[in-house]
Amino acid sequence: MSSLQEFTQNFDGKPVPQALAQLLAFQQETGFEEYAEGFGLLRDDKSGLEHGWSNEPAFLEKLLPFAQANGSGSFYALWLHNDSTDLNELPVVVFGDEGGEYVVAENIKGLLQLLTIDAEPMIFEEVTFYRDEDDDYSSSYAEEYRTWLKDNFNLDAITDAELIINPAQEKHQAAFDAWKQQYFG
Template sequence: MPELNQLKAFQDEVGYEAYADGFGLDDFGDRSGLEAGWSKDPEFLARVTPFARVTGGGSFYALWHVDSRADLATLPVVVFGDEGGQHVVARNLRELFRLLAYDTEITVDWDEAYYYRSEDQGHSDSHDTFVGWLAERFDLEPVEDPDEVMAVAQAEFGDSFTVWSNAYLNA
């Protein structure tokens, strides 16, 4: 995936978790966390591709193969919380990149996922470099209100993801 490959090259330059609070690309497609905490069902595992850790506790982002589209960067991004819960957070990778530029760790529980940033919270060491990189590479700016981006993603994919995942997780 060109977008993730470019982000990985950027991360290799500036450091893991150095540009977006709590975020770091991990081994693309490593499903061990899904198998340990959610489901070992091969049909479930085939449609979810983890790619990044998003909190110090072990929550992670994954691509949800909602359909058979060839461009994986256009797939919805979901989060699986280390304390439980799974939610759609972005309609595609570029929306996720904008959320990452908000530069705060996502909070995930059974009922919701959200980004909260206090007014006095500092930015990651390479935040400004990341914002410049996003603008240069993808013509993207950080989100001002992550709730708006997540609401649009939830409206488009949230119900279908919940129905689909519950078939495996509540069986």
């Protein structure tokens, strides 16, 4: 990702959510996939959605992909499920490279907290962020990211993804499932 101008193209003429603009600046300093395992903001042309899920215009216009979720092709998108003009408050969904589509956060700030786990999501029959207690791997700038998140948004690091995922799914998953079913089975 080289510029905010390129990243802006993900949002179909809408302003880039401020939290993502700030995260992009952080990423430009630290590097793609360097602060949360497998994660990186990128320019997405929706080709993954078109070829993997549906090329229906009504489907594509309600999803704004903006980030890689893991190193094997999963990605995050904002779901324009209502008439809200505030992209900061839209649910974040993940599309798995092996299938599966799930709400993972009620909004962008929830996703930012999930990234503090520093683990790639596993997307199968559900979405999980598993980290083995004995695994001492850490992304190069994971600690700096946690500090950045606290300093910029007063959000703490988490170790349990369910604190973010469960309330988001309770609020939005059934509606997301019903909506997406009209485009694919």
